[in-house]
Amino acid sequence: MTNLLVLEKSSEYNHQQTDYDGLWKKVIGDLFEEFILFFAPDLFEAIDFMKGHDFLEQELFQEIIKVKKGRNYVDKVVKVYLKDGLEKYILIHIEVQGSQDPELSKRMFQYFYRLYDRFSTEVYAIAVVTDVSHSFQPEPYQYSFYGTKVIYHYNTYKFTHEAIPSLETSSNPIALAILAGIHLHLTKTDYNKRFEIKRKLLEAALDTDKYPHELYITALFYFIDYLLQIPNTLTRELRKEIIPLIEKEANHMIYSKQMKKSPTLADAFKQERYEGKQEGKLEERKNFAMELIREHFSDEKIAKMTRLSVEEVRGIRKNI
Known part of the structure; x- marks a missing residue:
């Protein structure tokens, strides 16, 4: 049956x-x-x-x-x-x-x-x-x-908006998703108000005392962030406020693939990946410079070949 x-x-x-x-x-x-x-x-x-x-x-x-x-x-x-x-x-x-x-x-x-x-x-x-x-x-x-x-x-x-108070006190994570759905309609023509609501709901979603399971936090963060769309200028402002909170409340989830894909965090992680790649390339150039130093190239020649400054080459030579 x-x-x-x-x-x-x-x-x-x-x-x-x-x-x-x-x-x-x-x-x-x-x-x-x-x-x-x-x-x-x-x-x-x-x-x-x-x-x-x-x-x-x-x-x-x-x-x-x-x-x-x-x-x-x-x-x-x-x-x-x-x-x-x-x-x-x-x-x-x-x-x-x-x-x-x-x-x-x-x-x-x-x-x-x-x-x-x-x-x-x-x-x-x-x-x-x-x-x-x-x-x-x-x-x-x-x-x-x-x-x-x-x-x-x-x-x-x-x-209904009358249900908001009881939903805010609920420990069931679905209640937070419903709150996001209600506020989606209530803030339809007011992006500044939506910004405030979105920040409040994301902060609530990152409350590890109320939602101790990683799945709760990542699922809610992704849902709220995508559902309550705001202009890019407000998203950048929200990012500045939310990332420190993630590092404080849920730093073990900061590299969650699901969270990385959310509108608020996507650009931040793109910048992080770019900076990481640049750091990797710089390290490669420094390693190449060390090899050239051992081959007795001049500092000026090494700087030209590695696109490092002469001062940087001299510093590497000193450490060697």
């Missing part, structure tokens, strides 16, 4: 250079247990995470749910074991769209009956709506035709 979890995200993402659906997909993959704990604590208690979980190929999702071309979506199919020893499958569907969707409830019902028809088993469904407006509230799906009626209820989680 198979259990399936359906998750749909509806949001207003307009930044063309940011892969919002990919970011949510990645953070869910990185923090899968924490994701389930936050949104479905009862289901979390039933899963035996000690046996691990496997993200499966995408063919299963594509066979069951026929998504129209042109629609942005990501999905994950996860195999887990419940504490009763049985294998279960959790299907997470994330949809990112540009406006509030009146078809959300109908589509959630369609996903349900297609999954139920395929597996003939229970389905756990949840829609996570990232739009923060109060005008759109997901409702149960209702169908009625001459006495034939269907009312389909499913779990929902709606992003």
Whole structure:
């Protein structure tokens, strides 16, 4: 028997250079247990995470749910074991769209009956709506035709700015990702405000007391840094403030490949690599100069051949 979890995200993402659906997909993959704990604590208690979980190929999702071309979506199919020893499958569907969707409830019902028809088993469904407006509230799906009626209820989680205080006190790292998603909308037209929020959230993500696991910190830092895009001038300012904090709070992760790829740190590490290469080349020239000194070349000749100054050559000769 198979259990399936359906998750749909509806949001207003307009930044063309940011892969919002990919970011949510990645953070869910990185923090899968924490994701389930936050949104479905009862289901979390039933899963035996000690046996691990496997993200499966995408063919299963594509066979069951026929998504129209042109629609942005990501999905994950996860195999887990419940504490009763049985294998279960959790299907997470994330949809990112540009406006509030009146078809959300109908589509959630369609996903349900297609999954139920395929597996003939229970389905756990949840829609996570990232739009923060109060005008759109997901409702149960209702169908009625001459006495034939269907009312389909499913779990929902709606992003709201009223939830910010409780999210800020949560120890679940997914709460910090949700905060970033909420502030993405609240700071849509105010980059200076977004700069302040982004700095605050990145500082929170680097709190090794609250998030002691390296995966938490790297996953959250990458997600927040890419989600809350700010102009280059503000990014450079943020970099000056964040790098010392990384060295203080999480210096064992400063060379994380994931963090290096983030917008705030990418240029800094490019400069670090450039300087490292330059230092390496300088060392090579000094070693070459030492060989030429042993061959009794003049300081002037060695300086010309190695592109070192005469004073530098004389210093090397003195040390020899």
